[in-house]
Amino acid sequence: MNTIETIINLSYVVAAALFIIGLKLLSHPDTARKGNFVSALGMLLAVLVTLLDQQIISYHYIALGFVIGGAFGAWKARTIQMTAMPEMVSLLNGFGGLASLVLGWATFAGMDLLTLQTESTFVFVTLFITVLVGGVTFSGSVVAWGKLSGKLKSKALVFTGLRELSILHLVAIAVVGYFFVTAPAAPVWFYLAIVLALSLGLWATISIGGADMPVVIALLNSYSGMAAATAGLATGNTILIVTGLLVGASGLILTSIMCKAMNRSLVNVLLSGFAKPVEAGEKIEGEIKVLAAQDAFYVLEAAQSVLVVPGYGMAVAQAQHAVRELQSLMEANGSTVDYAIHAVAGRMPGHMNVLLAEADVPYEQLYEMEDVNPRMENYDVVIVIGANDVVNPAAKEMKGSPIYGMPVIEAYRAKTVFVLKRSADAGFAGVDNPLFFKDNTRMVLGDAKDTINSIIREFAEV
Amino acid sequence: MEIIYLLFIVLLAAYLGFELIRKVPATLHTPLMSGSNAISGITLVGALAAAGGDDNLLTTILGTAAVALASINVVGGYWVTDRMLGMFKKKDKPGVRK
Numbered sequence: 001m002n003t004i005e006t007i008i009n010l011s012y013v014v015a016a017a018l019f020i021i022g023l024k025l026l027s028h029p030d031t032a033r034k035g036n037f038v039s040a041l042g043m044l045l046a047v048l049v050t051l052l053d054q055q056i057i058s059y060h061y062i063a064l065g066f067v068i069g070g071a072f073g074a075w076k077a078r079t080i081q082m083t084a085m086p087e088m089v090s091l092l093n094g095f096g097g098l099a100s101l102v103l104g105w106a107t108f109a110g111m112d113l114l115t116l117q118t119e120s121t122f123v124f125v126t127l128f129i130t131v132l133v134g135g136v137t138f139s140g141s142v143v144a145w146g147k148l149s150g151k152l153k154s155k156a157l158v159f160t161g162l163r164e165l166s167i168l169h170l171v172a173i174a175v176v177g178y179f180f181v182t183a184p185a186a187p188v189w190f191y192l193a194i195v196l197a198l199s200l201g202l203w204a205t206i207s208i209g210g211a212d213m214p215v216v217i218a219l220l221n222s223y224s225g226m227a228a229a230t231a232g233l234a235t236g237n238t239i240l241i242v243t244g245l246l247v248g249a250s251g252l253i254l255t256s257i258m259c260k261a262m263n264r265s266l267v268n269v270l271l272s273g274f275a276k277p278v279e280a281g282e283k284i285e286g287e288i289k290v291l292a293a294q295d296a297f298y299v300l301e302a303a304q305s306v307l308v309v310p311g312y313g314m315a316v317a318q319a320q321h322a323v324r325e326l327q328s329l330m331e332a333n334g335s336t337v338d339y340a341i342h343a344v345a346g347r348m349p350g351h352m353n354v355l356l357a358e359a360d361v362p363y364e365q366l367y368e369m370e371d372v373n374p375r376m377e378n379y380d381v382v383i384v385i386g387a388n389d390v391v392n393p394a395a396k397e398m399k400g401s402p403i404y405g406m407p408v409i410e411a412y413r414a415k416t417v418f419v420l421k422r423s424a425d426a427g428f429a430g431v432d433n434p435l436f437f438k439d440n441t442r443m444v445l446g447d448a449k450d451t452i453n454s455i456i457r458e459f460a461e462v
Numbered sequence: 463m464e465i466i467y468l469l470f471i472v473l474l475a476a477y478l479g480f481e482l483i484r485k486v487p488a489t490l491h492t493p494l495m496s497g498s499n500a501i502s503g504i505t506l507v508g509a510l511a512a513a514g515g516d517d518n519l520l521t522t523i524l525g526t527a528a529v530a531l532a533s534i535n536v537v538g539g540y541w542v543t544d545r546m547l548g549m550f551k552k553k554d555k556p557g558v559r560k
Contacts (some may be wrong), residue, residue, distance in 0.1 A: 026490060026493070026497060027482075027490075028485055029550045030475060035497075036493070040540045043506075047536075050510050052513070053510070053511060055511050055514075056515060061513045061525065061529070062524055069531060069533025073534040073538025077539075077542035078541065088496065088538075088542060093531075095534045096502045096503065096531075096535050098531050099509065099535065100505050102524050103505055103508050103528040103532075105524050106512040109520045109521045163555060183516070221495050221499070227499065236464070238471055239556050246478070246501060254494070254502060274466060288528050348495065350492035350495075351492055352491045353488070354490065356551070363551070365553070368488055442476065447470075
């Protein structure tokens with residue numbers, strides 16, 4: 001190891017430490033922003049010292065790539081709406097996966113015949129995994145992005161032969177992997193691996209419905225880190241291994257939190273498209289009681305404590321600012337306002353929290369399901385905005401329901417429940433919701449934002 | 463020996479990752495994801511050598527593409543995370559109310 005190499009490797013150690021400190025600071029809202037900055041410093045350091053590498057003789061192409069990528073990234077980061085964060089994260093997942101795939105390809109293309117014949121099997125195995133994981137991440141993320149942004153149908157696409165197609169992919173990957181590792185000098189196996197990986201990611205994601213996207217995004221997030229880590233193993237670059245694994249672990253933890261919140265296993269989510277539709281076990285009896293926004297105001301005016309349960313519908317209606325305004329008015333009127341956020345509310349982990357933060361709701365007022373359920377009886381009014389499955393009592397009461405067993409926010413135990421909804425149809429998952437028929441439930445039908453705005457107007461007139 | 467040493471790093475880094483992320487509260491899960499997107503842009507470091515080395519044309523082109531892709535993650539990821547985290551506020555800070 002010469003001096004420059006030593007400097008580079010020592011700097012990598014410092015950079016890794018900065019990433020770790022950055023993640024540690026991310027564990028509290030007060031220090032999180034600083035943590036992100038520390039992590040960015042680590043990245044800057046790692047990139048700058050790498051440029052000292054003597055193997056690098058020309059900086060033109062590096063500058064070109066950085067300017068193009070950096071400009072696109074900056075433009076996206078500045079202009080993206082907070083409600084569209086799930087799309088942004090899937091896009092970044094996808095680019096991360098593709099970057100690893102292309103890096104793997106570049107590494108392979110840079111090997112001369114001698115290297116191809118003498119390099120250890122370990123390198124080719126890791127190279128193969130890099131291409132595989134990177135490819136699946138990329139095409140899977142593109143599908144997820146399409147579903148989230150409405151460019152693709154969000155329903156699970158299932159057709160006969162899909163199962164066989166997936167199995168065929170796995171077999172083909174095993175075969176191609178074997179030939180690539182044993183005879184890496186023939187590039188055809190490498191290109192086949194790229195095609196197979198891209199195709200597998202496509203079919204695996206297209207058969208998963210929009211409501212399960214939080215799990216898919218978290219899992220693809222993990223994959224993009226894993227791809228970077230295996231690229232690091234293939235090129236013998238330790239900083240790639242360490243940071244890639246930090247990301248991989250992060251995505252896996254989020255995936256497991258999402259699965260637990262839905263009381264389903266990861267396998268169940270990934271193969272959900274194949275499940276037979278469940279027959280409705282019991283017919284829900286009862287009548288829906290509709291309430292006008294003006295009447296809802298009188299109830300809210302008299303309420304001492306109010307709980308708001310937001311869901312994806314709040315994001316769609318862009319209602320977070322109106323909700324915040326209503327909160328201020330109710331607080332000025334002497335009531336306390338809390339928010340309860342289910343782990344799978346919205347289309348990605350923490351989606352609702354970001355939207356409410358955007359609308360200036362202090363994070364101390366955001367509670368998790370476990371915090372509010374024990375004191376649900378104390379709430380005079382629960383306002384459910386654009387959420388459905390996460391407050392569905394069928395998860396507790398109806399054995400035949402597809403969501404039976406899922407932990408939910410038990411809104412029905414509060415004194416009064418307002419459900420703000422476009423119509424009284426079943427939710428995204430197509431499951432009937434007995435909450436709508438409870439005696440203490442009132443449906444306030446219409447666009448959530450319009451409804452809240454008319455309640456706000458009533459408050460203003462007092 | 464080299465491989466064993468690399469696998470040691472894998473083991474320790476994975477364990478450290480799990481320990482660190484477990485403590486991140488649900489409120490911060492979205493910024494955590496975009497922030498880890500930025501960190502996974504570390505591929506940039508590997509791509510630099512491919513784009514700037516004296517290899518064949520294909521390697522240079524692919525390396526440049528990898529640099530561009532990873533840069534999207536680094537710049538876009540850190541930026542959007544910072545934008546989001548700037549919105550998380552404490553209760554009753556003066557000037558917050560509209």
